[in-house]
Structure formats: structure tokens, C-alpha cells
Amino acid sequence: MKVxxxxxxxxxxxxxxxxxxxxxxxxxYLGGGAVSYCTLVNDDIHLAVKSHILVYSxxxxxxxxxxxxxxxxxxxxAGSPGNSRQLLVTTxxxxxxxxxxxxxxxxxxxxxxxxxxxxxxxxxxSYIFLVTRDMKHGYTTLRKYNTSSxxxxxxxxxxxxxCQNFQVSPCGxxxxxxxxxxxxxxxxxxxxxxxxxxxxxxxxxxxxxxSRNLAAVADEEGKICVLPDWTTKGCETVTVxxxxxxxxxxxxxxxxxxxxxxxxxxxVLVKWLDGERQFLPRIGAGIEHVMCTDSGDTxxxxxxxxxxxxxxxxxxxxxxxxxxxxxxxxxxKATQSISSKGSLVLFGATPGLLQVYDSExxxxxKTLDITSQNITTxxxxxxxxxxxxxxxxxxxxxxxxxxxxxxxxxxxxxxENRLKFWSGPDYTTLVTCVDPPHxxxxxxxxxxxxxxxxxxxxxxxxxxxxxxxxxxxxxxxAHTVKHRAGAGHCSVISADGSVLVVGYQSIIALYSxxxxxxxxxxxxxxxxELLLAGLSLLAAGKDKLVLWDLSSLSQQWEVAxxxxxxxxxxxxxxxxxxSRKTVTDAVVVGAKSAEPLAVHPFVCPGVATSxxxxxxxxxxLTEEQELYTLSLHPPPPLAISPRSLPDSLSVFTQLLQxxxxxxxxxxxxxxxxKTTLLDAPCSNLPPLNSICSxxxxxxxxxxTTKSALSK
Numbered sequence: 122m123k124v125x126x127x128x129x130x131x132x133x134x135x136x137x138x139x140x141x142x143x144x145x146x147x148x149x150y151l152g153g154g155a156v157s158y159c160t161l162v163n164d165d166i167h168l169a170v171k172s173h174i175l176v177y178s179x180x181x182x183x184x185x186x187x188x189x190x191x192x193x194x195x196x197x198x199a200g201s202p203g204n205s206r207q208l209l210v211t212t213x214x215x216x217x218x219x220x221x222x223x224x225x226x227x228x229x230x231x232x233x234x235x236x237x238x239x240x241x242x243x244x245x246x247s248y249i250f251l252v253t254r255d256m257k258h259g260y261t262t263l264r265k266y267n268t269s270s271x272x273x274x275x276x277x278x279x280x281x282x283x284c285q286n287f288q289v290s291p292c293g294x295x296x297x298x299x300x301x302x303x304x305x306x307x308x309x310x311x312x313x314x315x316x317x318x319x320x321x322x323x324x325x326x327x328x329x330x331x332s333r334n335l336a337a338v339a340d341e342e343g344k345i346c347v348l349p350d351w352t353t354k355g356c357e358t359v360t361v362x363x364x365x366x367x368x369x370x371x372x373x374x375x376x377x378x379x380x381x382x383x384x385x386x387x388x389v390l391v392k393w394l395d396g397e398r399q400f401l402p403r404i405g406a407g408i409e410h411v412m413c414t415d416s417g418d419t420x421x422x423x424x425x426x427x428x429x430x431x432x433x434x435x436x437x438x439x440x441x442x443x444x445x446x447x448x449x450x451x452x453x454k455a456t457q458s459i460s461s462k463g464s465l466v467l468f469g470a471t472p473g474l475l476q477v478y479d480s481e482x483x484x485x486x487k488t489l490d491i492t493s494q495n496i497t498t499x500x501x502x503x504x505x506x507x508x509x510x511x512x513x514x515x516x517x518x519x520x521x522x523x524x525x526x527x528x529x530x531x532x533x534x535x536x537e538n539r540l541k542f543w544s545g546p547d548y549t550t551l552v553t554c555v556d557p558p559h560x561x562x563x564x565x566x567x568x569x570x571x572x573x574x575x576x577x578x579x580x581x582x583x584x585x586x587x588x589x590x591x592x593x594x595x596x597x598x599a600h601t602v603k604h605r606a607g608a609g610h611c612s613v614i615s616a617d618g619s620v621l622v623v624g625y626q627s628i629i630a631l632y633s634x635x636x637x638x639x640x641x642x643x644x645x646x647x648x649x650e651l652l653l654a655g656l657s658l659l660a661a662g663k664d665k666l667v668l669w670d671l672s673s674l675s676q677q678w679e680v681a682x683x684x685x686x687x688x689x690x691x692x693x694x695x696x697x698x699x700s701r702k703t704v705t706d707a708v709v710v711g712a713k714s715a716e717p718l719a720v721h722p723f724v725c726p727g728v729a730t731s732x733x734x735x736x737x738x739x740x741x742l743t744e745e746q747e748l749y750t751l752s753l754h755p756p757p758p759l760a761i762s763p764r765s766l767p768d769s770l771s772v773f774t775q776l777l778q779x780x781x782x783x784x785x786x787x788x789x790x791x792x793x794x795k796t797t798l799l800d801a802p803c804s805n806l807p808p809l810n811s812i813c814s815x816x817x818x819x820x821x822x823x824x825t826t827k828s829a830l831s832k
Contacts, residue, residue: 146751147755148724148750149751150747151480151749151750151756153170155745156169157171158196161179161414162200164179165178166412166431168429170427171726172191172194172726173188174186182441182442190218191214191218193213195211196212196239196240197209197211197237197240198210198240199241201242202244202247202268206222206223207219207220207222208222210240211239211251213238215253216231217230217251217271218231235254235256235262236253237251237252238253238254238261243290244292245293246293247269248265248293250265251266252284259282260279262278262279263287263296264277265309277307282300282301283300286325286327288327288328288329294308297327297336302323303318303319303324304318304319304324304336304348306351306354315354318338320346322342325368326369326372328373329351330374331374331415334350334352335351337372339383341368343368344362344363345362345369345383345393346360347359347381362383364398365387370385372411373420376417381393382411382413384404384411389401390408390411390422405424405428406425406428408423408424409423409425418434428443431443444476457469457730458513458730458731459740461733461735461736462545462546464479466478472509473493473494473509475491476488477489478748480740489543491541510529513565517574518570519574521545522574523542524540524542524566525540526578527539530562537557538556539557540554540576541555542590542595552594552595555598559578559580561580563578563579563580564581564608564609564611565610565611565612566578569614570618571618572618573590575590579610579623583604584603585602585603585612586601587600587621604630606626606628606630609623609624610624611624611650611651612624612651613658620632620671621634622653624651627644629643629644629645629669643669643674647662648662650687652687652688654689654695656670657693664682665681666710668710677712680710682699683700686698686732688734691734694709694710695709695710696739697710703726703727704723705729705741705743707719707724725749728744
């Protein structure tokens with residue numbers, strides 16, 4: 122029976138909802154994703170991870186808040202120049218929003234009509250600048266907006282060619298940007314532009330000094346050019362620094378001196394001051410963002426693996442390190458997979474590494490170095506460096522073993538294949554290394570239980586091998602299975618350990634784990650994944666799902682669908698994730714019919730690449746390395762400590778002569794204007810004359826009359 126997947130799976134609702142998933146289930150963000158933008162607001166680190174903002178403290182590295190802004194990627198974050206508690210955010214979909222960070226409420230939002238690529242906020246001005254790009258024609262437009270109403274004031278500049286690295290002066294009178302090899306400056310008052318500097322290489326980074334008339338630009342060959350008096354037309358003075366061997370990722374000035382900080386692919390932070398250099402090596406990955414706090418004692422680095430390093434300038438050391446889910450440095454099957462043990466989830470990461478993410482605490486627990494290789498920064502102009510990649514990894518059902526398959530093939534020497542077995546609970550002890558497990562590339566890896574832990578690997582050498590743990594704790598090859606159909610592409614072991622199922626190009630074969638003889642086979646082409654739930658075998662291909670009954674080897678149903686990934690549930694049903702361009706839907710199906718038991722649209726944004734069970738949670742990983750959990754209600758807030766506001770409560774409590782607000786669980790009774798002043802959002806403050814009369818009177822000296830003097 123074939124069922125076309127159209128309106129039936131997206132719109133149909135039937136009774137008897139699944140016990141694990143109920144109607145109304147949504148995907149809730151747990152963490153992860155690549156950092157697309159970062160900035161410092163009130164010396165707090167604001168990281169934009171696609172559509173979420175993560176706020177960290179530079180003092181103790183505590184997570185202060187996590188806020189979902191929109192469904193589009195965030196392209197700009199800045200504090201409002203008129204109110205330190207307000208935050209301005211722009212998105213790639215053309216949204217400009219103003220948030221009150223006291224209680225994180227959206228105050229106002231406007232649509233600019235084009236993709237917003239840069240947000241420029243002067244330190245001392247009542248207006249902001251927004252850079253938009255017409256994706257169809259490629260035009261770049263610079264406009265001025267009112268800070269209070271977010272209404273457009275005027276259009277300053279329209280450029281037909283792509284521009285980048287926009288920077289605004291503290292007063293807002295000048296804006297610097299780069300276009301290929303040139304540094305251009307625009308006067309925001311007269312709308313006049315001029316070329317300040319022309320370089321011999323394409324420029325890739327720029328920064329301005331927060332209080333002095335200094336600018337710095339960097340190129341793709343490692344050179345840094347410092348431009349004094351950058352707002353003066355005709356000035357040709359340039360100071361060149363050169364140490365980096367590769368592209369400079371970011372540059373930033375110290376606010377209270379002329380010190381310049383730079384970082385790039387070498388994973389080294391460089392400080393330039395008075396012709397001297399100071400180095401902080403072994404950061405861990407290529408540096409993409411460098412930011413200096415207003416206090417001038419801390420530098421914040423964001424590397425290409427989305428790790429945040431907080432560097433103390435007093436000791437010139439990394440005092441804190443914040444790890445988010447690592448960004449994919451390359452694309453293979455391992456980077457798009459997850460495997461779980463309780464609340465811990467394993468992800469693919471940069472070459473040779475696996476990251477362990479705690480879904481309960483929602484933070485990275487550690488990183489596992491599987492291949493023990495050195496990562497060389499940069500690459501040759503003629504040939505890209507080739508590393509050992511983790512192609513497959515699985516955790517055993519009891520969580521006591523981690524099995525990894527790795528491969529290196531640069532196209533010149535004989536490819537390297539290894540199969541490694543790591544013992545739990547921390548998976549840092551290598552017990553057995555098989556070199557090589559197969560003569561050709563490993564195509565799949567599965568784990569199960571057959572009188573002990575076993576692992577099954579399939580390969581292009583037309584064999585499927587069963588590896589079993591021995592009494593002394595090491596692993597050995599137990600059996601080798603071959604089939605006339607050729608190379609296997611996937612495999613699965615039944616829950617009771619009695620049947621091994623191997624999927625080939627055109628056949629699915631069933632083997633007995635007692636005699637290791639072929640017990641039966643069914644014809645099906647294009648099988649990419651096999652899943653077992655009881656006696657039901659689900660074969661997932663690129664564009665279809667087929668359910669087989671193992672007791673009779675008969676086909677129960679077939680569905681034509683573009684399914685991203687499938688998960689067998691404890692009640693012998695299956696959860697299928699169907700991705701449609703920018704969103705993913707969840708569909709629950711049973712063994713008897715292809716009619717859906719439950720349909721949950723829009724469970725998470727993006728395209729789902731892998732799904733797993735972590736305890737009693739269903740976790741979904743997307744292409745953007747974002748982790749979501751499927752549940753009826755959102756998890757507890759991610760923030761683990763209260764946010765430190767720029768104005769101290771102690772100052773206001775002494776000034777107003779009131780007691781500080783308590784952390785009581787029950788709502789406090791209604792109080793006067795003075796006591797509720799600090800608890801109210803900044804957008805709801807009463808008029809100034811209604812709260813400041815008593816304060817102003819307290820500053821005046823006591824008034825004495827003539828009668829009082831005579832007495």
C-alpha cells in the first residue's frame with residue numbers, strides 16, 4: 122500500500138495520540154549553533170546564534186540570559202545610545218527591533234524592506250545608521266534612523282557594488298567602510314564620500330578607536346594598516362604592521378590607549394603598542410572576533426569553533442573559556458549525527474574531535490580528542506590539507522562503550538582506516554584500536570547486545586563484520602558476513618540480539634546471530650537507514666519509507682516522503698522528521714498503517730539532520746548545529762544568575778531611602794512610586810516631575826527664617 126505524503130501527513134489529525142508525543146509538541150532551543158555576530162553591551166558579551174541572543178558576563182563568565190529574537194538570522198546587536206537598558210537588534214529578514222533588557226520585552230519593531238547587514242550606533246548621538254542590501258540587484262544602502270521611533274530619517278548613500286566592514290565614529294559624523302582594496306569614508310551630514318586609503322590587497326577587517334581619530338584595516342595576507350586622522354581627506358599617513366601569515370580575522374583598539382589587538386587563523390592574539398608586539402598563543406582555533414571592554418582590562422575573543430575566550434590584560438592569560446556547540450568546520454556524516462548517554466549528547470565537531478554536550482545544564486561538558494592529531498592553520502595555495510576525520514560514532518546501549526570509525530584519504534597515499542573502542546563513563550580510555558578494520562571505506566556503524574556488547578561495521582570491501590567485547594575487556598572480530606549483493610550500506614541489531622539486518626543496494630538481508638546464516642531477504646532499493654521497533658523493520662531511503670513485518674517478511678506499508686531522519690520510540694512506533702525548506706515537522710506513525718497517529722508542524726526551524734533519545738527527552742540536531750528538545754512545555758530558563766545592570770541598586774536605595782528588592786517567590790504588595798521604580802521596565806517609568814521633587818529637595822540646604830535665627 123502506497124501513500125503519497127502531501128496533505129495527509131501535514132494536516133490530518135486522528136484520535137489516539139502517541140504517549141510520547143501529544144498534540145501541541147514543539148521544539149525548544151537547548152543550545153548550540155555557530156556564532157554569527159557578537160558585541161559587548163555594558164561589558165556583557167552578547168552572542169548571536171542564528172535567531173537567539175546569549176548574554177554572558179565578562180566578570181565571572183556566567184550565563185545571564187537567552188532570548189529568541191526572531192526566526193531569521195541576527196546580523197546586528199547594539200545598545201541604545203539614549204538608554205543603556207535598551208537593546209537594538211537587526212535581522213537578515215529586514216527587521217529592526219528595540220528590546221527592553223530589564224524584563225526582555227519587545228518595545229517596538231519595524232521592517233526596513235531589505236536585508237539588514239550592519240547596525241551602526243554612535244556613542245553620543247540620538248540617531249542610528251542601518252546598512253541594508255538589495256539581494257536581487259546587489260545594491261547597498263546606508264540610512265539614518267531615529268532612535269526612539271525607529272523611523273527612517275534620510276538616505277545617506279547608495280552603492281551599487283558590495284561593501285563590508287562598516288564602522289561609525291563616536292559622534293556619528295563619519296562612517297568608514299571597505300570596498301575591495303579601498304577604504305572609503307562618508308560624511309553623514311553632507312553625504313560626501315572620499316577614498317582615504319587604497320591598499321594592494323583585498324581588505325577583510327576594520328575597526329575604529331572609541332575616543333581617538335584612529336582607524337585600522339587588515340587584509341587577507343596578514344597585514345594591518347593603521348590610519349591616523351582617518352576623517353581627513355587627503356591624509357596619506359599609514360603605519361603598517363605585519364606578523365600574521367594568513368588572513369586577519371579581527372582587529373580592535375583598546376579604549377584607553379593606542380594598543381591594537383589582532384587575531385586570525387594562527388590562533389594567536391597579538392597586541393601592538395609603540396612598535397612592539399606581545400603574543401598570547403594556543404587559543405585553540407582561528408580567531409574571528411576581538412572585542413575590548415570599556416574598562417580596558419579585558420579582551421573577549423570568539424574563535425571559529427564558537428568558543429568564547431575572556432582574556433585578562435593585567436595577567437595576559439585566558440581567565441574564562443565559554444564553549445558553545447562547536448561549529449561544523451566541514452561536512453560529513455559524523456558532523457550531522459548525535460548519540461546520547463543519559464543527558465549527555467555527543468556531536469561531531471572539527472576534524473578528529475567529538476564534543477560532549479549536557480542537555481540538562483545546556484552547556485558543553487568537554488571535548489574528546491579521538492584522532493590525536495595536530496591541526497595546522499591555513500592551507501597551501503595548491504592543495505588543501507587533509508586531516509583524519511571521524512566518519513561514524515556510536516554509544517552502546519548501556520553507555521559503557523563508545524565506538525568510533527575514522528579515515529584519512531588525501532588522494533595521494535594509501536587511505537587510513539581505524540576502528541576504536543573507548544570505555545566509559547568519560548570515554549577517554551582507548552581499549553582497542555583496529556588498524557585497519559576493512560580494506561576499504563567503512564559505510565556504516567551500529568551497536569547492540571548479543572550476550573554482551575557488539576558492534577557491526579559495513580564497508581565497500583563487500584563485507585559486514587561483527588566485533589564483540591571479550592572477558593578481559595578488549596574487542597575482537599567475532600564474525601564476517603558476506604552477501605552476493607555486494608557492499609552493505611547500513612545495519613541494525615534487534616533488541617533481543619537474535620537477528621542482524623544488513624541493507625544492501627537492492628536487498629535487505631536477515632542473519633541469525635546464533636549460526637550467522639542467512640535467514641531471509643526482501644527486495645528493496647536505495648536503503649540508507651534501518652530501524653527496528655519490535656518485529657517492525659523500517660527501511661528509510663532518500664525519498665520513501667517502507668515498513669516490513671519480520672515475522673512474515675511482508676511489506677506492511679510504503680510512504681513516498683522526503684524524510685530527514687527517523688527515530689524508533691519505546692512504544693513500537695516511529696517518529697519521522699520531515700523538513701520543508703526552513704522548518705521541520707514531526708510525524709508519528711505506527712506499524713499497522715501509514716496513517717499518521719500524530720502530526721506536529723513547525724517543531725523547529727531549519728533542516729533536521731539527526732534525532733535521538735536522551736533519557737526521557739527527544740533531541741533534534743539541525744544543519745546549523747542547533748539542538749532542540751521536543752516537549753509540550755519549554756524547559757526552564759537557561760540563565761543561571763541574575764543580570765548585573767549598569768546602575769547599582771545600592772546607589773538608588775540609599776538615594777531614595779528604600780529597602781532593596783527581595784527575591785521572594787510571592788508577589789510583593791502594591792507600593793508607592795519610589796519603591797516600584799527599580800522594578801518597572803524602563804519604558805513604563807512615570808514622568809520625571811512626579812518622582813524627583815523629593816529627591817531634588819533633599820539636595821538643597823535647609824532653609825532658615827529670621828525668626829529662627831533670633832531664637
